[in-house]
Amino acid sequence: xxxxxxxxxxxxxxxxxxxxxxxxxxxxxxxxxxxxxxxxxxxxxxxxxxxxxxxxxxxxxxxxxxxxxxxxxxxxxxxxxxxxxxxxxxxxxxxxxxxxxxxxxxxxxxxxxxxxxxxxxxxxxxxxxxxxxxxxxxxxxxxxxxxxxxxxxxxxxxxxxxxxxxxxxxxxxxxxxxxxxxxxxxxxxxxxxxxxxxxxxxxxxxxxxxxxxxxxxxxxxxxxxxxxxxxxxxxxxxxxxxxxxxxxxxxxxxxxxxxxxxxxxxxxxxxxxxxxxxxxxxxxxxxxxxxxxxxxxxxxxxxxxxxxxxxxxxxxxxxxxxxxxxxxxxxx
Numbered sequence: 001x002x003x004x005x006x007x008x009x010x011x012x013x014x015x016x017x018x019x020x021x022x023x024x025x026x027x028x029x030x031x032x033x034x035x036x037x038x039x040x041x042x043x044x045x046x047x048x049x050x051x052x053x054x055x056x057x058x059x060x061x062x063x064x065x066x067x068x069x070x071x072x073x074x075x076x077x078x079x080x081x082x083x084x085x086x087x088x089x090x091x092x093x094x095x096x097x098x099x100x101x102x103x104x105x106x107x108x109x110x111x112x113x114x115x116x117x118x119x120x121x122x123x124x125x126x127x128x129x130x131x132x133x134x135x136x137x138x139x140x141x142x143x144x145x146x147x148x149x150x151x152x153x154x155x156x157x158x159x160x161x162x163x164x165x166x167x168x169x170x171x172x173x174x175x176x177x178x179x180x181x182x183x184x185x186x187x188x189x190x191x192x193x194x195x196x197x198x199x200x201x202x203x204x205x206x207x208x209x210x211x212x213x214x215x216x217x218x219x220x221x222x223x224x225x226x227x228x229x230x231x232x233x234x235x236x237x238x239x240x241x242x243x244x245x246x247x248x249x250x251x252x253x254x255x256x257x258x259x260x261x262x263x264x265x266x267x268x269x270x271x272x273x274x275x276x277x278x279x280x281x282x283x284x285x286x287x288x289x290x291x292x293x294x295x296x297x298x299x300x301x302x303x304x305x306x307x308x309x310x311x312x313x314x315x316x317x318x319x320x321x322x323x324x325x326x327x328x329x330x331x332x
Contacts, residue, residue, distance in 0.1 A: 030105055156189075
């Protein structure tokens with residue numbers, strides 16, 4: 001705590017968005033630690049706790065915390081599980097602070113590290129991402145993070161040296177731009193990269209998850225990658241075109257190979273190719289390769305467009321408790 005004391009007090013309101021999913025083992029300790037460690041270093045704190053369809057005792061624990069910290073906690077209970085980025089967007093729609101921190105509930109990012117991000121963003125950045133000397137994720141999660149980082153670099157023009165950490169702090173103006181997106185497939189980092197290039201980074205600690213096991217399964221990671229692929233770039237369509245041309249080229253080369261084999265009297269094969277077999281293989285390769293790839297990718301885009309046009313909700317609030325506010329915020 002010596003380092004925190006040296007930083008001094010920042011007289012700004014700080015909003016902290018915490019998406020919750022089966023967080024009964026960690027949320028009480030997290031809220032207590034945030035209150036104990038940060039309140040004396042910032043003007044005021046607002047905790048936005050978004051329950052993203054937890055199936056454990058998270059709801060009961062948060063309701064007890066509201067009685068303990070009635071003026072600090074805004075509790076939003078979603079009608080079902082919408083995924084982490086949707087829950088974060090829900091929280092961002094309700095913040096009132098000058099700066100907004102997004103932090104997970106598993107203590108991999110110690111709450112006192114928030115002060116480092118806050119002291120960095122007051123230098124004039126729109127967003128500050130945390131980065132780590134060594135991440136304490138599982139090998140599977142680290143592999144997924146590297147793949148997601150590579151995708152974002154190629155498709156979203158992300159700086160190569162920028163790590164898209166879930167632990168970050170945003171300015172109020174940037175949040176206003178981000179929440180203009182009302183579609184059902186949000187990707188917060190993609191929205192940030194589309195909105196600003198004024199990005200800072202801050203070295204922070206990274207600990208092992210207090211939960212033990214990550215909430216990110218393979219299916220959730222695939223859904224996240226699809227959001228990056230089809231929600232913020234048309235590059236996959238261009239890649240599909242390149243693949244289509246490549247497959248077509250290979251089919252033409254295969255056709256030439258069969259023709260040469262026929263004209264040479266079967267020099268490439270010990271026996272002559274049966275009549276009609278070569279043309280059948282060429283046609284199947286040519287059209288099958290193009291159609292399956294293009295239809296799959298275009299179908300993904302059309303499906304998302306269909307859901308967006310039909311106004312599939314980004315999130316649905318079942319209940320909101322904000323005892324410290326005179327009025328609840330409005331959302332679409």
